[in-house]
Amino acid sequence: MTDAGKEVLEVSNLRTYFPVRSRGVLPRTIGQVKAVDGVDLAVGPGETLGLVGESGSGKTTVARSVLMLVRPTSGSVKIEGQEITRLSQRDLAPVRRKAAMIFQDPYNALNPRHTVGGIISAPFKIQKIEPEGGVKRAVQTLMERVGLNPEHYNRYPNEFSGGQRQRIGIARAVALRPKLIVCDEPVSALDVSIQAQILNLLRDLQHEFGISYLFVAHDLAVVRQISHRVAVMYLGHMMETASRKVLYSQPLHPYTHSLLSAVPIPDPARQRERNRILLEGDLPSPINPPSGCVFRTRCFQAQERCAVEIPPLVEVAPGHKVACHFPIATVPKSVVTEHQAHELAPVEGVPVPPAGPDRVVPA
Amino acid sequence: MSTVHAAKGVSSGATEVPERPFLSVENLSVKFPTEDGLVQAVDGVSLTIEQGKTLAIVGESGSGKSVTAQAIMGLIDRRTARMSGQVWLDGQELMGLPMPDLQAIRGSQIAMIFQDPMSSLHPFYRIGDQIIEAIRVHRSVSKKQARKETIDMLRRVGIPAVERRVDDFPHQLSGGMRQRVMIAMALINSPRLLIADEPTTALDVTVQAQIMELIASIQDEFKITVILITHDLGVVADVADEVAVMYGGRVVERATTAALYLKPEMPYTLGLLSSIPRMDKEMDRLDPIPGNPPSPINLPKGCVFQPRCAYWERVPDDLCKTTRPELLATVPDHMVRCHLEPEVRREISASVLSVLSGGRS
Numbered sequence: 001m002t003d004a005g006k007e008v009l010e011v012s013n014l015r016t017y018f019p020v021r022s023r024g025v026l027p028r029t030i031g032q033v034k035a036v037d038g039v040d041l042a043v044g045p046g047e048t049l050g051l052v053g054e055s056g057s058g059k060t061t062v063a064r065s066v067l068m069l070v071r072p073t074s075g076s077v078k079i080e081g082q083e084i085t086r087l088s089q090r091d092l093a094p095v096r097r098k099a100a101m102i103f104q105d106p107y108n109a110l111n112p113r114h115t116v117g118g119i120i121s122a123p124f125k126i127q128k129i130e131p132e133g134g135v136k137r138a139v140q141t142l143m144e145r146v147g148l149n150p151e152h153y154n155r156y157p158n159e160f161s162g163g164q165r166q167r168i169g170i171a172r173a174v175a176l177r178p179k180l181i182v183c184d185e186p187v188s189a190l191d192v193s194i195q196a197q198i199l200n201l202l203r204d205l206q207h208e209f210g211i212s213y214l215f216v217a218h219d220l221a222v223v224r225q226i227s228h229r230v231a232v233m234y235l236g237h238m239m240e241t242a243s244r245k246v247l248y249s250q251p252l253h254p255y256t257h258s259l260l261s262a263v264p265i266p267d268p269a270r271q272r273e274r275n276r277i278l279l280e281g282d283l284p285s286p287i288n289p290p291s292g293c294v295f296r297t298r299c300f301q302a303q304e305r306c307a308v309e310i311p312p313l314v315e316v317a318p319g320h321k322v323a324c325h326f327p328i329a330t331v332p333k334s335v336v337t338e339h340q341a342h343e344l345a346p347v348e349g350v351p352v353p354p355a356g357p358d359r360v361v362p363a
Numbered sequence: 364m365s366t367v368h369a370a371k372g373v374s375s376g377a378t379e380v381p382e383r384p385f386l387s388v389e390n391l392s393v394k395f396p397t398e399d400g401l402v403q404a405v406d407g408v409s410l411t412i413e414q415g416k417t418l419a420i421v422g423e424s425g426s427g428k429s430v431t432a433q434a435i436m437g438l439i440d441r442r443t444a445r446m447s448g449q450v451w452l453d454g455q456e457l458m459g460l461p462m463p464d465l466q467a468i469r470g471s472q473i474a475m476i477f478q479d480p481m482s483s484l485h486p487f488y489r490i491g492d493q494i495i496e497a498i499r500v501h502r503s504v505s506k507k508q509a510r511k512e513t514i515d516m517l518r519r520v521g522i523p524a525v526e527r528r529v530d531d532f533p534h535q536l537s538g539g540m541r542q543r544v545m546i547a548m549a550l551i552n553s554p555r556l557l558i559a560d561e562p563t564t565a566l567d568v569t570v571q572a573q574i575m576e577l578i579a580s581i582q583d584e585f586k587i588t589v590i591l592i593t594h595d596l597g598v599v600a601d602v603a604d605e606v607a608v609m610y611g612g613r614v615v616e617r618a619t620t621a622a623l624y625l626k627p628e629m630p631y632t633l634g635l636l637s638s639i640p641r642m643d644k645e646m647d648r649l650d651p652i653p654g655n656p657p658s659p660i661n662l663p664k665g666c667v668f669q670p671r672c673a674y675w676e677r678v679p680d681d682l683c684k685t686t687r688p689e690l691l692a693t694v695p696d697h698m699v700r701c702h703l704e705p706e707v708r709r710e711i712s713a714s715v716l717s718v719l720s721g722g723r724s
Contacts, residue, residue: 200649
C-alpha cells in the first residue's frame with residue numbers, strides 16, 4: 001500500500017468549498033461552506049475503504065469530488081496514477097470508464113422513462129464500446145450476474161422493488177468493468193434482508209472483477225461488514241483511519257469512540273451492559289467551523305490546546321492514523337464509561353497502541 | 364445507559380385484577396381498497412402491554428407496523444379504510460368511539476412521535492406557539508401558564524437557550540432539536556401511552572443515542588407506556604421489554620426481548636437476525652433471507668413467510684402453503700406463528716444462532 005503508484009485512487013489535501021451568496025439582484029459571496037477541508041485517502045486494488053461520518057461530515061462531497069461530479073476547490077485526485085482534477089469534461093470521459101458510482105436512492109438514480117436494458121446499456125453507448133456478442137447480450141449477462149431476470153430487459157424501473165432497482169444501478173456501474181466504484185450509501189434505503197443481499201453481491205463482484213470500492217455510509221455495522229479499511233470523517237476533516245480490525249477494536253480518536261458506543265448492538269444482554277459516551281449538542285456549522293480541532297466543541301477530552309492548534313493526521317502505528325491531541329489509547333471502547341472518559345489521562349504526543357492485555361478486544 | 368434497563372416496570376401492587384392489560388389490541392385488521400385491489404395492511408393483530416413497559420414492534424417496510432400504530436392512535440381514515448377489531452386502553456374501547464371523543468383522548472391520553480418531525484410541526488408557526496396550542500386544546504389554562512409549561516418542557520427535553528429558542532420556527536432547528544420539540548409536544552399533556560414510530564431513523568447515531576436516552580428517562584419519570592415501532596434490532600435490544608415481530612400484516616412472533624434474541628423460533632426472526640451486519644462482530648458473509656416481501660394485495664394463502672422460508676418442506680402435506688398458522692404459545696410469554704413442530708423449530712434456531720455467534724469480535 002505504501003507504493004503510491006499502485007493505488008487505484010489517491011486523494012490528497014482535497015478541499016471542496018461551496019460559496020454562500022447573499023440574496024438580491026447582485027449576489028455577493030459572503031462565506032464558504034467548507035464541506036471537505038483537506039482530506040487525504042487512498043484505495044488500493046481490490047480493496048474497500050469505508051468512509052463513515054454523520055450528516056454534514058462531508059463524506060458524500062468527498063465521493064462526488066472524487067469523480068468530479070463536484071469540482072474540488074483544490075487538492076489532487078489520482079485514479080490509477082492519473083491526475084484528474086484539471087481534466088475537461090471531454091478528457092474525463094475515458095476516466096469514467098475506470099471509475100463508476102452507485103447512488104443511495106435507487107428511486108431517483110434511474111431514469112423512469114428508460115427501460116432497464118436502456119439504462120444498463122447506456123455506458124456502452126456513451127463510451128462507444130461494442131462488447132463481444134452485442135450490447136443486448138452483454139446487458140442480459142450483467143442482469144443475470146446481479147440477480148435480475150434477463151427477460152425483464154424491456155421493463156421500466158417502476159416495475160421493480162427498491163432492492164431490484166439497486167441491482168440495476170449496480171449492473172450499470174459494473175458494465176464497463178471499472179477499477180473503482182464509488183458507492184454513496186448504497187444500502188441505507190433498503191430493508192435489512194435486502195440490504196444483506198446487496199452487501200453480499202457487492203462483495204462477490206469485488207472478488208470476481210477485482211474492483212476497488214470507496215464505500216460511503218453512516219452505518220458502522222454495514223461498513224464493518226464490507227470494508228478492509230475504514231476512515232472516519234467529521235465536519236470536513238479526517239479524524240481517524242485504520243484497518244477494519246483496529247478501528248473497531250482499538251479506536252484512538254474520541255469521536256470514533258463516541259460513534260462506536262452510540263450504535264446499539266442487537267444483543268440485549270450485552271447492549272445493556274455497555275456504557276455509552278453521549279455526545280452533547282449538534283454538529284457545528286461548516287460555514288463557521290470551530291478553531292483548532294473541529295470536534296473539540298463536543299469532545300469530552302478537549303483541552304485548551306485543542307482550540308488553538310489543529311491536530312494533524314499522524315500515523316501512530318502502521319496503517320493507523322489519527323488527528324487528535326489527546327487520543328484515548330488505553331481503554332477498549334466498551335469499557336469506557338461516561339465517568340471514566342472524563343478522567344482518562346491524556347496520552348501525550350503520539351501513542352503507539354501497546355499489544356498488552358489491556359488492549360484486549362472487547363468480547 | 365444504566366437508566367434504561369433499570370427496572371422500568373411499574374409495580375402493579377396488590378390491587379387486582381383489571382380484566383385487560385393496560386393496552387390491549389384485539390384482532391385488529393385494516394384493509395385499504397385501492398384500484399389494484401384490497402391492500403391487507405394489518406391482518407388480525409393482537410397485542411398487549413402492561414403499564415410502564417416498552418413494547419417494540421419490529422418489521423420491514425410493508426409489514427404493517429406503522430399502520431398498526433396509526434390504528435391504535437385512531438389516525439386511520441374510517442371513511443376509506445375497512446377496519447375491524449378492538450383497541451382497549453385502560454378499560455376503554457377506542458375503535459368504536461365517536462370522533463370527538465377520540466380526539467379528546469388523542470394528544471392527552473395517547474401521544475405519538477414520528478420519524479420525520481416536520482410532519483408534525485407546522486412550518487409557519489413558532490415552536491412555542493404550537494406547543495401552547497397543544498396544551499390549550501386539551502386543558503383550560505391561561506396563555507401565560509401554558510407558555511411557562513412549554514418552556515419547562517422544552518428545557519426538560521434538552522433544548523439549549525430555551526427562552527430564545529421557544530420563539531424559533533421549525534426550520535431554524537437541527538433535526539435532533541426538532542425531534543426533541545416533537546417529543547416535548549407529545550409529552551406536554553402527560554399522556555399515558557406514547558407511540559414512537561421510527562423516532563430515530565432519520566437521525567445520526569450520536570443524536571439517536573441522545574434521543575433514546577431522553578425517551579427512556581422521560582418514560583421512567585412520568586411512568587409512560589411506550590410502543591416503539593422500528594426496524595432496528597439494535598435499538599430494540601437496547602430499550603424494549605417485549606417485542607412483536609411483524610411480517611405481511613401479521614404478528615409472527617412475540618416474546619420478551621431476551622427470549623427473542625436468545626431463543627427465537629420463527630424462521631423469519633432467524634432470517635432477520637442473520638441478515639444484520641454486526642458492529643460488534645466480524646462476520647465472513649451475511650446470510651440474508653432470499654427473495655422479496657409479499658405484496659399486501661396478494662398475500663400468500665397459507666403462511667405469509669412460506670415463499671421465502673427455507674424450512675417449509677419440513678412440514679408435511681404442504682401445510683405452509685395451504686393453511687394459515689395461528690399465533691400460539693410455545694412456552695409461556697412466547698408466541699410463534701409457524702407450522703413447524705416446536706422441537707424442530709428450536710433445533711433450527713439453535714443451529715442458526717451457533718453460526719451467528721461464531722463471528723469474531
